[in-house]
Amino acid sequence: MAQSLLERIAQGDASAVTECMDAYGNLVWALARRLSATSADAEDAAQEIFIEIWRSAPRYDPAVAPEAVFVATIARRRLIDRIRARKRRPTTEAFDEEFTPDPGSGADAGALAVDLSIASRALAELGESQREILLLGIVDGLTHSEIALATGKPLGTVKTQMRRGLMKIRDLLGSDAPTGEEG
Amino acid sequence: MRDDLRRLDDLLLARATTGLADAEAAELDGLVAAHPEVDADAYERAAAVVCLATLDSSIGLPSRLRRALEERAAEFVAASGSIRR
Numbered sequence: 001m002a003q004s005l006l007e008r009i010a011q012g013d014a015s016a017v018t019e020c021m022d023a024y025g026n027l028v029w030a031l032a033r034r035l036s037a038t039s040a041d042a043e044d045a046a047q048e049i050f051i052e053i054w055r056s057a058p059r060y061d062p063a064v065a066p067e068a069v070f071v072a073t074i075a076r077r078r079l080i081d082r083i084r085a086r087k088r089r090p091t092t093e094a095f096d097e098e099f100t101p102d103p104g105s106g107a108d109a110g111a112l113a114v115d116l117s118i119a120s121r122a123l124a125e126l127g128e129s130q131r132e133i134l135l136l137g138i139v140d141g142l143t144h145s146e147i148a149l150a151t152g153k154p155l156g157t158v159k160t161q162m163r164r165g166l167m168k169i170r171d172l173l174g175s176d177a178p179t180g181e182e183g
Numbered sequence: 184m185r186d187d188l189r190r191l192d193d194l195l196l197a198r199a200t201t202g203l204a205d206a207e208a209a210e211l212d213g214l215v216a217a218h219p220e221v222d223a224d225a226y227e228r229a230a231a232v233v234c235l236a237t238l239d240s241s242i243g244l245p246s247r248l249r250r251a252l253e254e255r256a257a258e259f260v261a262a263s264g265s266i267r268r
């Protein structure tokens with residue numbers, strides 16, 4: 001079985017560093033655009049994220065998660081840290097007119113297909129309300145209070161649904177619960 | 184012990200959704216160290232999978248960012264003594 005890009009980076013393969021950027025550039029850019037306040041923030045974030053990915057390559061274990069999930073996990077953590085540090089609300093409003101997409105960088109679409117299938121199945125297991133709350137929080141980066149405002153649901157309900165939704169997806173992905181707590 | 188685990192679960196969930204304050208992050212580090220049996224990254228992986236399922240990643244990197252990343256990659260390789268060029 002061929003080694004993953006991250007395993008190759010961890011073993012000192014310089015070509016894998018740029019191949020990693022080619023493979024996951026679109027994914028990192030999509031996350032950075034979604035969870036950054038401005039285009040300049042998103043560009044800075046993308047660079048920070050890739051440096052973190054390359055540095056973290058020795059920690060990647062293909063038995064735990066697909067490579068794209070590892071990359072997205074690092075990206076989200078960095079972006080959430082940036083949101084908290086700058087106390088900015090994420091928005092995509094500042095992006096549309098500034099960049100010309102590079103047409104040659106869509107090479108990671110096929111590599112993500114398996115991960116997308118897993119994720120879609122997991123989301124389909126959730127109820128509509130739970131899925132909406134989860135997506136507003138996880139994908140759009142809204143706080144619990146902002147989700148409560150957007151959906152008209154009580155804050156406590158938002159927190160509970162967010163918790164249960166993410167726990168359910170975690171469990172579908174096969175991890176053991178830390179506490180044994182049930183909702 | 185069970186209170187510890189419940190708190191650990193709360194902090195792991197918060198890290199995966201809204202993020203943690205510095206004091207909470209330090210508290211989490213201690214709890215994770217005390218409970219190596221817990222998969223501390225599970226919630227974050229679940230959140231990442233949600234993003235993978237829903238984000239449009241068909242938009243390519245802007246050319247300016249690609250050039251900047253190529254520079255960062257070269258710097259990373261140069262700074263990593265164990266990397267084979």
